Amino acid sequence: MTLRPSGLVFIARADEDLLSAAARSGIAVPSACRNGVCELCEATLLVGPALNTRSQQTVSETGRLVLCRTLALGPLELEIGSVMAAGENTARKFQANVVDVRPISHDVFRVELQLPRRRELSFHAGQYLSIILPDTDPCYFSVASSPLEQNLELHIQASPDWVSAQKVIDAIKSGSSITLDMPHGGACLAAAPVKPLVMVAAGTGFAQMKSMVDYLQTTDYRQPVKLFWGVRRHEDMYLRSLAQQWHEQWPPFTFLPVVGDNEDNDWSGHHDQLVRAVLATGQDWSHVQVMASGSPVMVYTLMDALLAAGLPEDAFFSDVLEYAPRK
Numbered sequence: 001m002t003l004r005p006s007g008l009v010f011i012a013r014a015d016e017d018l019l020s021a022a023a024r025s026g027i028a029v030p031s032a033c034r035n036g037v038c039e040l041c042e043a044t045l046l047v048g049p050a051l052n053t054r055s056q057q058t059v060s061e062t063g064r065l066v067l068c069r070t071l072a073l074g075p076l077e078l079e080i081g082s083v084m085a086a087g088e089n090t091a092r093k094f095q096a097n098v099v100d101v102r103p104i105s106h107d108v109f110r111v112e113l114q115l116p117r118r119r120e121l122s123f124h125a126g127q128y129l130s131i132i133l134p135d136t137d138p139c140y141f142s143v144a145s146s147p148l149e150q151n152l153e154l155h156i157q158a159s160p161d162w163v164s165a166q167k168v169i170d171a172i173k174s175g176s177s178i179t180l181d182m183p184h185g186g187a188c189l190a191a192a193p194v195k196p197l198v199m200v201a202a203g204t205g206f207a208q209m210k211s212m213v214d215y216l217q218t219t220d221y222r223q224p225v226k227l228f229w230g231v232r233r234h235e236d237m238y239l240r241s242l243a244q245q246w247h248e249q250w251p252p253f254t255f256l257p258v259v260g261d262n263e264d265n266d267w268s269g270h271h272d273q274l275v276r277a278v279l280a281t282g283q284d285w286s287h288v289q290v291m292a293s294g295s296p297v298m299v300y301t302l303m304d305a306l307l308a309a310g311l312p313e314d315a316f317f318s319d320v321l322e323y324a325p326r327k
């Protein structure tokens, strides 16, 4: 299959819809319903034979189709904008409407945004965005929802002493529209990985993992997925019930919560504790992929420990490596 004007190419199996086939090749296509309803994955057939799986009719050349409801009956050329290959991030600005903002813990807000130009946005699970406010440096947040969802979900920690995040929450609460710049970040899943996954998140680093777990549950990925989620205090584990639900309902998934010292709120050893908990599993580190999200201290402590334990260097992924490179 060849996509125009991008020139991206992928292989589709005879029994596989074109949206799934593109995703398997790491090509992000705007999509949500995967059922022919939202029309986000609409394209024009330029050349080749294709079948609409809903009507069971062939699609005429120059006809419109939706990738999620189309099978290829031979090589195709399709015209579709806003597709993105793995590692090919071209961030752009979007206006987003605030659909919902509400606290989900003592200092974390869940924010839901809707993009009028959603058809122009593709991104990979685990990527992040920045929120642009006047007279303020951009603030970066992981997208907590899967790219296959229509709206964007964010988890924003905004304690009163964290001025920039508090400004973002104030702007979101008071305005009906905000400016985003996205997508960013190479520590993401363009397609289901070939190895088992170990995810390690501290605090709201959980948001990035949620995007990837939501995405993986829509693929045929069946390798083990372990999520270690470290927090300082029990009340900081703001979506524990969701992670527990994945554990109970998605067979490949194991949830491993790591909670710090509840008696000492200023205790700073919780990063070491999280890293120790990850190492204590006695995992064979030579054949897994690790995704990590948290502070640079936590991420580099974890990376050093895992590389020493046998993890190949190219199997460790974290946005920290990009935005806070070690000198």
Ligand code: FES
Pocket: 019, 030, 031, 032, 033, 034, 035, 036, 037, 038, 039, 040, 041, 042, 066, 067, 068, 069
């Ligand atoms: S029509 Fe909604 S994802 Fe294809």
